[in-house]
Amino acid sequence: MQDVTSAASVSAGRGREPGPAPAPVAAPGDLLHRLRQRHTTDPVTHVERVPPRAGTPAPWPRWAPEELRSAYARRGVTAPWQHQAEAADLAHDRRHVVVATGTASGKSLAYQLPALATLLADPRATVLYLAPTKALAADQLRAVAELDIEGVRPACYDGDTPRAEREWIRRHSRFVLTNPDMLHHGILPGHAQWSGFLRRLRYVVVDECHVYRGVFGSHVAHVLRRLRRQCARYGDPAGPTFVLASATSGDPAATAGRLIGLPVVAVTEDTSPRAGLTFALWEPPLLPADRPAPAPAPRRDPDVPRPGAHPSRPTHPLSDATPDALAPGAEAVPELADLTQVRRSALRETADLLADIVAAGVRTLAFVRSRRGAEVVATSARRSLDEAVPGLGARVAAYRAGYLREERRELERALLHGDLLGLASTNALELGVDLVGLDAVLICGYPGTRASLWQQAGRAGRSGQEALAVLVARDDPLDTYLVHHPDALFGAPVEATVLDPANPYVLGPQLACAASEAPLTVADLELFGDSAKETVEALVEAGALRQRPTGWYWRHRERPEVDLRGEGGAPVCVVEAATGRLLGTVDGGSSHFLLHPGAVYLHQGVSYVVDTLDLDDGCALVHPEEPDWSTHARDVTSLSVVSVRSYVDAGPVGLFLGEVDVTSQVVSYQRRRIATGEVIDTRPLDLPARELRTVAVWFTLSPESLVAAGVEPADGPGALHAAEHAAIGLLPLLATCDRWDIGGLSTAMHPDTEAPTVFVYDGHPGGAGFAERAYGTAAAWLKATRDAISECGCESGCPSCVQSPKCGNGNNPLSKPGAVRVLDVVLDNLPQ
Numbered sequence: 103m104q105d106v107t108s109a110a111s112v113s114a115g116r117g118r119e120p121g122p123a124p125a126p127v128a129a130p131g132d133l134l135h136r137l138r139q140r141h142t143t144d145p146v147t148h149v150e151r152v153p154p155r156a157g158t159p160a161p162w163p164r165w166a167p168e169e170l171r172s173a174y175a176r177r178g179v180t181a182p183w184q185h186q187a188e189a190a191d192l193a194h195d196r197r198h199v200v201v202a203t204g205t206a207s208g209k210s211l212a213y214q215l216p217a218l219a220t221l222l223a224d225p226r227a228t229v230l231y232l233a234p235t236k237a238l239a240a241d242q243l244r245a246v247a248e249l250d251i252e253g254v255r256p257a258c259y260d261g262d263t264p265r266a267e268r269e270w271i272r273r274h275s276r277f278v279l280t281n282p283d284m285l286h287h288g289i290l291p292g293h294a295q296w297s298g299f300l301r302r303l304r305y306v307v308v309d310e311c312h313v314y315r316g317v318f319g320s321h322v323a324h325v326l327r328r329l330r331r332q333c334a335r336y337g338d339p340a341g342p343t344f345v346l347a348s349a350t351s352g353d354p355a356a357t358a359g360r361l362i363g364l365p366v367v368a369v370t371e372d373t374s375p376r377a378g379l380t381f382a383l384w385e386p387p388l389l390p391a392d393r394p395a396p397a398p399a400p401r402r403d404p405d406v407p408r409p410g411a412h413p414s415r416p417t418h419p420l421s422d423a424t425p426d427a428l429a430p431g432a433e434a435v436p437e438l439a440d441l442t443q444v445r446r447s448a449l450r451e452t453a454d455l456l457a458d459i460v461a462a463g464v465r466t467l468a469f470v471r472s473r474r475g476a477e478v479v480a481t482s483a484r485r486s487l488d489e490a491v492p493g494l495g496a497r498v499a500a501y502r503a504g505y506l507r508e509e510r511r512e513l514e515r516a517l518l519h520g521d522l523l524g525l526a527s528t529n530a531l532e533l534g535v536d537l538v539g540l541d542a543v544l545i546c547g548y549p550g551t552r553a554s555l556w557q558q559a560g561r562a563g564r565s566g567q568e569a570l571a572v573l574v575a576r577d578d579p580l581d582t583y584l585v586h587h588p589d590a591l592f593g594a595p596v597e598a599t600v601l602d603p604a605n606p607y608v609l610g611p612q613l614a615c616a617a618s619e620a621p622l623t624v625a626d627l628e629l630f631g632d633s634a635k636e637t638v639e640a641l642v643e644a645g646a647l648r649q650r651p652t653g654w655y656w657r658h659r660e661r662p663e664v665d666l667r668g669e670g671g672a673p674v675c676v677v678e679a680a681t682g683r684l685l686g687t688v689d690g691g692s693s694h695f696l697l698h699p700g701a702v703y704l705h706q707g708v709s710y711v712v713d714t715l716d717l718d719d720g721c722a723l724v725h726p727e728e729p730d731w732s733t734h735a736r737d738v739t740s741l742s743v744v745s746v747r748s749y750v751d752a753g754p755v756g757l758f759l760g761e762v763d764v765t766s767q768v769v770s771y772q773r774r775r776i777a778t779g780e781v782i783d784t785r786p787l788d789l790p791a792r793e794l795r796t797v798a799v800w801f802t803l804s805p806e807s808l809v810a811a812g813v814e815p816a817d818g819p820g821a822l823h824a825a826e827h828a829a830i831g832l833l834p835l836l837a838t839c840d841r842w843d844i845g846g847l848s849t850a851m852h853p854d855t856e857a858p859t860v861f862v863y864d865g866h867p868g869g870a871g872f873a874e875r876a877y878g879t880a881a882a883w884l885k886a887t888r889d890a891i892s893e894c895g896c897e898s899g900c901p902s903c904v905q906s907p908k909c910g911n912g913n914n915p916l917s918k919p920g921a922v923r924v925l926d927v928v929l930d931n932l933p934q
């Protein structure tokens with residue numbers, strides 16, 4: 103098995119001077135064939151050939167005015183594709199519609215067409231366009247402005263809009279482009295100034311609506327309800343027509359309907375043309391057994407009983423809290439812990455593939471989840487190439503977010519002309535850089551959603567030429583599952599965007615905002631959902647609202663302070679003690695895990711050690727230091743069931759959805775040698791416990807059913823714990839969340855359920871919809887979990903199946919075979 107560098111495989115080019123870009127030498131199939139020779143075992147688990155597709159054009163809708171048709175013709179669009187025409191027709195008929203088709207399928211035309219036709223037909227009508235980012239709104243502004251339709255006067259209205267221009271826009275623009283944050287903070291509170299615009303509002307476009315998920319999505323859902331309320335107050339009670347654009351996902355109509363609170367029709371058949379693509383799924387090989395073992399759990403003194411050794415006594419629960427600051431892109435990158443892994447790391451594998459493909463003269467973009475990871479890939483690929491052909495390494499670069507516009511243009515130019523052949527980037531590249539003419543894309547680790555995967559893969563392919571995309575699996579249950587179940591990537595989408603507008607932690611603040619904009623009436627409450635009445639009463643109780651005969655009034659002079667994207671408490675500042683320099687912030691929920699005294703904190707590749715954490719001031723003082731150990735916080739978590747919303751009684755198995763209180767306390771941390779993963783010591787910490795009321799899904803099994811399935815009582819805790827880890831890892835398959843959004847807890851005996859239990863909970867106060875989705879799709883979710891574990895080639899559990907990078911118990915105890923038996927019992931009894 104080859105595990106050094108790719109020098110051998112690129113040595114064919116030795117001695118050649120780097121010249122102009124060689125023409126692509128190989129068809130994707132041949133190139134792939136060459137790449138898979140690098141290991142003794144074939145790392146490719148599946149090759150999907152996505153055939154080229156000719157587009158299906160449709161005639162312009164009869165209602166589309168000539169002026170608009172010729173404006174598009176000037177931009178090179180002679181007819182819409184069929185799905186564009188279909189969606190435009192629905193919107194024109196005033197049906198709310200979501201277009202959920204692939205990247206670059208022309209979703210803009212689907213909403214521009216009815217919106218602009220209406221603006222032309224009715225000189226007073228207005229349109230509001232919402233994008234999740236300012237950059238996207240600016241792009242769309244350019245596109246609409248280029249059509250140059252008279253009297254539309256499109257304009258962006260966001261935090262960057264100069265005060266002097268704002269009034270002009272409110273009065274004169276008929277196509278306003280903004281974002282949900284500005285709608286929430288600026289437009290709705292100032293609705294009186296916008297009354298003319300809102301009265302005449304005919305269309306609301308919600309672009310990239312799959313971004314509105316989880317807690318953020320739940321907030322946006324209410325911002326849209328507040329918008330509908332103001333439109334009804336000033337104008338047509340029927341309100342504007344919503345046109346939404348989404349990446350492909352499971353059940354887009356239901357998700358869009360939940361977002362806007364109205365029934366929505368979905369258009370999902372993509373009729374735009376595309377180039378052919380060869381898409382390979384790549385699993386790095388297992389390392390030989392003589393490599394260092396995976397991150398060893400602390401060795402217990404043999405005299406100390408293992409948890410579960412006394413099955414008659416309830417054992418302490420095993421928890422996996424949710425330090426979400428470690429989300430993708432954060433600085434502490436589990437994937438960099440190279441030497442503690444059982445599989446060859448996805449980063450090294452990607453670096454070698456990048457070197458090989460560049461050596462073949464093929465223009466390649468590698469997507470890596472973290473910035474440090476992108477730099478590691480670029481550096482390592484450069485080194486391999488230079489060893490083979492001195493100077494060739496210079497044709498590989500790393501791209502990071504924050505480049506200036508000129509730098510980005512220079513990069514685009516270098517890649518276009520072949521001075522640069524390989525680029526490693528985070529997905530920051532998804533926005534703002536226009537790269538054309540790429541022949542291959544490497545994706546290092548599943549980017550989290552199918553939408554992102556296809557967006558990244560879609561970067562490859564110039565006109566008429568077949569391109570290559572390779573997904574390199576990371577050492578993680580979801581990645582492993584996906585490369586062995588290609589249907590989950592290439593078949594009908596099952597991953598749904600979830601949000602939960604009923605979350606009381608979102609609904610309460612949003613109702614306060616609504617009341618501060620105009621007193622709430624009984625009729626309004628219906629708009630905000632079933633639990634609005636109850637929540638309004640709680641707000642009265644808390645002194646936020648006052649009830650009068652005419653409605654509920656906001657009692658304060660200032661507006662309620664509600665941040666749509668704020669989660670997990672106030673952020674903690676990380677400050678360099680000697681200089682007072684602010685290095686960055688960590689969200690409150692994660693600060694105990696990442697910034698406890700003694701923690702090693704990485705910032706832009708530089709290592710710091712935390713001296714003090716002052717929770718009252720929200721500040722951690724650090725000093726630069728590069729110790730040869732890493733730190734891993736351990737926590738103790740308990741969970742109590744508050745209420746059960748729904749359950750399935752399946753004989754020896756129970757499945758539940760309900761509210762829970764999670765109490766967790768970071769109590770100690772381990773120092774581990776970076777080189778070997780060896781535990782140096784465990785040090786105590788003195789941090790306060792924290793409470794989280796949230797939504798959980800849980801399953802219970804009778805102790806007898808476990809014994810009957812061959813799970814010895816002593817093995818129970820490890821079996822449940824392993825099943826819990828993998829279940830957390832696989833949930834993103836069904837709901838667009840990150841494993842860092844979810845926590846879990848397993849126990850051989852829980853006082854509230856009086857049975858062996860596995861809990862999986864939303865890591866956000868009040869829930870975010872993930873546990874609810876898990877409950878609704880439990881059979882599919884747990885089946886995928888079971889398969890991911892049983893199909894993993896490791897002997898007794900590894901990060902690809904049952905180990906978790908964020909385990910509060912150092913991945914101990916874990917029983918891989920026990921987890922499969924536990925899940926078999928659940929699946930045998932649960933109704934499908």
Ligand SMILES: [Zn+2]
Pocket residue numbers: 894895896897899900901902903904
């Ligand atoms: Zn494994």
Ligand SMILES: [Zn+2]
Pocket residue numbers: 420421422823827906908909910911912913914
């Ligand atoms: Zn754990």
